[in-house]
Amino acid sequence: MAKEKKLVEAITSMDEDFARWYTDVCVKADLIGYTSVKGCMAIKPAGFAIWENIKNELDRRFKETGVQNVYMPMFIPESLLEKEKDHVEGFAPEVAWVTRGGLEELPERLCVRPTSETLFCDFYAKDIHSHRDLPRLYNQWCSVVRWEKTTRPFLRSREFLWQEGHTAHATAKEAEERTVMMLNVYASFLEDVLAIPVIKGRKTDKEKFAGAEETYTVEALMHDGKALQSGTSHNFGDGFARAFGVQYTDQNNQLQYVYQTSWGMTTRVIGALIMVHGDNSGLVLPPRIAPTQVMIVPIRQNAEGVMEKAREILDALKKAGVRAAIDDSEKSPGWKFSEQEMRGIPLRIEIGPKDIEKEQAVLVRRDNRGKTVAAIGDLSGTVPALLEDIQKSLFEKAKAHRDSHTYDAHDYAEFKEIADTKPGFIRAMWCGDQACEDKIKEDLGVTSRCIPNEQERISDVCVCCGKPAKKMVYWGKAY
Amino acid sequence: MAKEKKLVEAITSMDEDFARWYTDVCVKADLIGYTSVKGCMAIKPAGFAIWENIKNELDRRFKETGVQNVYMPMFIPESLLEKEKDHVEGFAPEVAWVTRGGLEELPERLCVRPTSETLFCDFYAKDIHSHRDLPRLYNQWCSVVRWEKTTRPFLRSREFLWQEGHTAHATAKEAEERTVMMLNVYASFLEDVLAIPVIKGRKTDKEKFAGAEETYTVEALMHDGKALQSGTSHNFGDGFARAFGVQYTDQNNQLQYVYQTSWGMTTRVIGALIMVHGDNSGLVLPPRIAPTQVMIVPIRQNAEGVMEKAREILDALKKAGVRAAIDDSEKSPGWKFSEQEMRGIPLRIEIGPKDIEKEQAVLVRRDNRGKTVAAIGDLSGTVPALLEDIQKSLFEKAKAHRDSHTYDAHDYAEFKEIADTKPGFIRAMWCGDQACEDKIKEDLGVTSRCIPNEQERISDVCVCCGKPAKKMVYWGKAY
Numbered sequence: 001m002a003k004e005k006k007l008v009e010a011i012t013s014m015d016e017d018f019a020r021w022y023t024d025v026c027v028k029a030d031l032i033g034y035t036s037v038k039g040c041m042a043i044k045p046a047g048f049a050i051w052e053n054i055k056n057e058l059d060r061r062f063k064e065t066g067v068q069n070v071y072m073p074m075f076i077p078e079s080l081l082e083k084e085k086d087h088v089e090g091f092a093p094e095v096a097w098v099t100r101g102g103l104e105e106l107p108e109r110l111c112v113r114p115t116s117e118t119l120f121c122d123f124y125a126k127d128i129h130s131h132r133d134l135p136r137l138y139n140q141w142c143s144v145v146r147w148e149k150t151t152r153p154f155l156r157s158r159e160f161l162w163q164e165g166h167t168a169h170a171t172a173k174e175a176e177e178r179t180v181m182m183l184n185v186y187a188s189f190l191e192d193v194l195a196i197p198v199i200k201g202r203k204t205d206k207e208k209f210a211g212a213e214e215t216y217t218v219e220a221l222m223h224d225g226k227a228l229q230s231g232t233s234h235n236f237g238d239g240f241a242r243a244f245g246v247q248y249t250d251q252n253n254q255l256q257y258v259y260q261t262s263w264g265m266t267t268r269v270i271g272a273l274i275m276v277h278g279d280n281s282g283l284v285l286p287p288r289i290a291p292t293q294v295m296i297v298p299i300r301q302n303a304e305g306v307m308e309k310a311r312e313i314l315d316a317l318k319k320a321g322v323r324a325a326i327d328d329s330e331k332s333p334g335w336k337f338s339e340q341e342m343r344g345i346p347l348r349i350e351i352g353p354k355d356i357e358k359e360q361a362v363l364v365r366r367d368n369r370g371k372t373v374a375a376i377g378d379l380s381g382t383v384p385a386l387l388e389d390i391q392k393s394l395f396e397k398a399k400a401h402r403d404s405h406t407y408d409a410h411d412y413a414e415f416k417e418i419a420d421t422k423p424g425f426i427r428a429m430w431c432g433d434q435a436c437e438d439k440i441k442e443d444l445g446v447t448s449r450c451i452p453n454e455q456e457r458i459s460d461v462c463v464c465c466g467k468p469a470k471k472m473v474y475w476g477k478a479y
Numbered sequence: 480m481a482k483e484k485k486l487v488e489a490i491t492s493m494d495e496d497f498a499r500w501y502t503d504v505c506v507k508a509d510l511i512g513y514t515s516v517k518g519c520m521a522i523k524p525a526g527f528a529i530w531e532n533i534k535n536e537l538d539r540r541f542k543e544t545g546v547q548n549v550y551m552p553m554f555i556p557e558s559l560l561e562k563e564k565d566h567v568e569g570f571a572p573e574v575a576w577v578t579r580g581g582l583e584e585l586p587e588r589l590c591v592r593p594t595s596e597t598l599f600c601d602f603y604a605k606d607i608h609s610h611r612d613l614p615r616l617y618n619q620w621c622s623v624v625r626w627e628k629t630t631r632p633f634l635r636s637r638e639f640l641w642q643e644g645h646t647a648h649a650t651a652k653e654a655e656e657r658t659v660m661m662l663n664v665y666a667s668f669l670e671d672v673l674a675i676p677v678i679k680g681r682k683t684d685k686e687k688f689a690g691a692e693e694t695y696t697v698e699a700l701m702h703d704g705k706a707l708q709s710g711t712s713h714n715f716g717d718g719f720a721r722a723f724g725v726q727y728t729d730q731n732n733q734l735q736y737v738y739q740t741s742w743g744m745t746t747r748v749i750g751a752l753i754m755v756h757g758d759n760s761g762l763v764l765p766p767r768i769a770p771t772q773v774m775i776v777p778i779r780q781n782a783e784g785v786m787e788k789a790r791e792i793l794d795a796l797k798k799a800g801v802r803a804a805i806d807d808s809e810k811s812p813g814w815k816f817s818e819q820e821m822r823g824i825p826l827r828i829e830i831g832p833k834d835i836e837k838e839q840a841v842l843v844r845r846d847n848r849g850k851t852v853a854a855i856g857d858l859s860g861t862v863p864a865l866l867e868d869i870q871k872s873l874f875e876k877a878k879a880h881r882d883s884h885t886y887d888a889h890d891y892a893e894f895k896e897i898a899d900t901k902p903g904f905i906r907a908m909w910c911g912d913q914a915c916e917d918k919i920k921e922d923l924g925v926t927s928r929c930i931p932n933e934q935e936r937i938s939d940v941c942v943c944c945g946k947p948a949k950k951m952v953y954w955g956k957a958y
Contacts, residue, residue, distance in 0.1 A: 036559055036601050037589070040552035044606075045617070048548050069527050073519035074553075074591075074622060074638055075575075080515055093582055096554075098591065100576040101637075102626035110516070112553075112577065112591070122515050127523075138524070143553060143621070147581035158580075159553055 013280050018224040025274055026153040029283040029343050039151040039158035049291035057193055061185050067137045072119040075110040080118045084243040090210020094147045112145040120166035121244035130249050131170055139165040154271035155479050162266035168258040175259035179235040182263040183216040186231035195286040195395040196220045196276050197402055201450030206434050213237040219449045221402040222275035225423020227449050227476040230272055233263035276398050283344030286394050287387035294324040295345045297336050299352025309356050320380035346390050410459050419444040425476050429469035431462035449474040492759050497703040504753055505632040508762040508822050518630040518637035528770035536672055540664050546616045551598040554589040559597045563722040569689020573625045591624040599645035600723035609728050618644040633750035634958050641745035647737040654738035658714040661742040662695040665710035674765040674874040675699045675755050680929030685913050692716040698928045700881040701754035704902020706928045706955040709751055712742035755877050762823030765873050766866035773803040774824045776815050778831025788835050799859035825869050889938050898923040904955050908948035910941035928953040
């Protein structure tokens with residue numbers, strides 16, 4: 001029974017060592033496995049099923065806004081990567097290079113895509129001719145490679161899965177609208193499906209994407225008070241179009257450059273799910289993203305009628321649109337409870353001979369361990385309602401945690417004190433100079449997370465230099 | 480109107496130049512675009528939507544047999560690739576090598592996966608402990624790279640999309656059953672969904688997968704009489720397990736090696752779709768795989784009530800589960816007809832003021848251009864029935880074509896004559912010696928496609944050497 005033991009063994013407490021707790025959950029909830037490929041992980045069925053749900057849900061939302069899926073090559077010839085100056089500077093130091101194909105040295109080396117702006121631009125330059133071809137709203141689901149030195153499951157690995165949307169528009173206004181639209185898709189997905197509250201805002205010039213005019217971001221706060229950038233949307237203006245010659249003929253038969261955007265969300269958000277909702281018993285999955293929402297655990301499953309009743313409940317739940325399953329393995333109910341808690345299954349239903357006698361079942365929530373007893377005949381109503389309540393509670397709990405870990409700093413001394421002692425978001429005014437941003441990072445180890453859309457005037461002067469303040473900024477330590 | 484013109488321009492006739500006809504269809508049906516990355520194509524929305532449907536349909540069928548999706552790294556360290564002797568010999572000459580990561584030379588070069596047996600074995604060696612962990616039924620959807628010298632859209636490109644299933648079992652019997660089961664999944668998918676009739680069989684030793692004990696294949700015949708291997712399923716026995724040390728503890732507490740399989744289907748099948756069903760007007764898509772099954776073309780769309788009626792029909796069809804759309808662009812109906820024919824949309828519905836008066840619509844099939852008139856009120860019944868009939872007709876037509884292009888050769892002279900003059904499958908007896916297979920390939924330019932499950936005794940002796948025959952074999956020129 002070595003395998004079972006491992007699962008119910010206590011994991012490292014999150015208060016004791018958050019980083020180790022995180023890794024323990026990744027491994028013991030069976031989300032990932034380590035591989036012989038340095039810096040790369042294997043995503044196991046329980047982890048990949050979460051990604052499949054994320055993908056399906058996001059893909060549906062993208063398509064509702066007119067986006068179409070395509071597939072571009074995974075290789076970028078060096079000369080193509082170099083066409084946009086800022087972009088190559090940002091990415092060249094961290095790419096993997098293919099230098100041999102088959103038995104021969106390549107005449108030009110190819111990098112494995114770290115992101116595909118250059119490939120889409122090269123494609124659009126051939127594909128777009130007239131204003132009737134616009135907008136182009138393309139997206140691809142793929143993996144990308146960035147040669148990170150230190151890696152952690154989901155949060156930072158040399159290869160990761162993501163989607164990257166790349167659009168081309170006739171006007172700057174349309175491109176800006178699309179950039180904001182996709183940020184809003186990410187924000188509502190994170191909040192409504194993953195139950196992760198986010199701050200929407202813009203990155204400072206220092207933190208924006210290599211080659212972008214403007215980078216929008218959604219920032220979330222993890223349980224340990226660190227921030228996680230959870231999705232970004234970039235407005236490129238016509239910078240890439242000029243570098244790659246992406247032009248179209250307008251209604252007046254004039255050649256014009258297109259305006260472009262790109263936007264991405266990655267397997268990192270699985271890391272966010274773990275670090276926002278997880279607890280010392282393991283993973284906690286919001287019902288809307290959980291591959292299995294309800295696990296039915298038969299008690300004394302060999303007793304007459306128990307499995308039949310469990311299957312009856314399963315059928316009723318499936319009919320009600322609930323993703324349910326029965327754990328009919330030969331383990332004890334206690335083992336099963338612990339396993340399912342580790343795996344984050346939102347709700348379990350216990351059903352044994354005594355329950356059947358009373359025509360009832362015991363429902364136990366993963367999030368707060370709340371127990372209720374419900375009539376078996378009512379489960380197809382009770383259970384979906386309870387799942388919705390769990391979903392809502394998880395969001396409220398995460399939001400309360402974030403709000404209670406968001407601090408306002410009015411001057412540098414207060415800023416320093418918060419940064420040193422209180423993990424969380426720090427809101428403080430900024431003059432707009434990168435010098436102050438650099439100093440804050442160097443002195444206090446926090447970076448600007450975003451200039452939030454919802455501004456508040458905390459004080460009139462920059463928290464760092466004392467000059468007149470331009471913007472309120474969210475600061476924090478980040479993953 | 481340059482863009483429209485291009486679409487309805489005549490493509491190369493398939494009888495004149497089949498290879499050029501094929502490429503014309505790929506480009507003019509908007510399936511692919513050329514890129515600056517040699518040997519790699521861009522899959523455009525119309526092409527990728529077909530792949531999405533293939534993927535969804537296959538994935539559902541895999542999951543019904545208990546398969547789970549995972550994701551393994553895209554890189555294979557050279558030492559890992561080298562662990563199984565036959566496998567490395569088969570693949571090493573055609574892989575792409577990453578030799579630099581970031582700014583540094585790698586201590587060990589990594590190949591971009593050409594297939595992932597080695598990664599799965601490495602993973603299973605750590606992941607499988609006991610007989611309770613078996614079977615493992617994993618699959619991944621990804622892209623792979625093989626450094627081909629000459630490439631063609633979908634049929635042969637340096638990077639292609641596919642799924643690769645990798646399973647581990649306690650017994651040789653179970654592994655064999657799984658190998659056959661997945662071949663049957665491919666066969667029924669190809670026949671029932673893509674309307675492509677297939678021959679199921681085994682590869683000869685010469686043609687089997689590098690490292691496999693047995694390779695099963697489904698072979699299809701293209702319109703030009705060439706064969707296309709459309710899916711393969713491999714039984715590895717315990718060969719890889721021994722090379723990688725994949726062992727489990729059995730019920731008697733003894734260490735045993737696992738038995739493994741792998742099976743794959745690729746974007747090649749889109750090439751098969753084109754070459755089996757296409758005609759001189761372009762692509763012809765079977766309804767079950769077509770992203771858009773029905774295109775509604777309003778005639779005199781600005782006349783009162785026409786668009787309203789078109790939308791009414793659209794709603795009724797969608798409710799009936801039909802993937803329908805309206806072409807309300809400002810092109811003439813004639814242009815629209817040609818465009819949709821090029822794109823292979825199975826059925827079009829023409830609806831104009833005169834039709835509306837008579838409460839009818841005109842239905843035109845893509846496959847045989849058959850025209851019927853149907854009452855508007857009945858469309859939610861008429862259309863699905865018609866789509867089913869198109870699906871069936873396409874399969875029957877392809878089967879009739881294949882059967883009429885399958886020839887029996889009783890002796891070498893006849894074999895040679897058929898190979899020289901009649902494109903198609905050739906059935907002939909074989910003694911089982913690779914020498915004969917080699918000679919046939921060299922002399923006649925045909926290869927063994929498979930040893931079909933359904934054997935017939937055409938003669939008693941090998942068509943090549945005259946020794947006693949062991950098996951009837953399908954031979955042919957292949958893509």
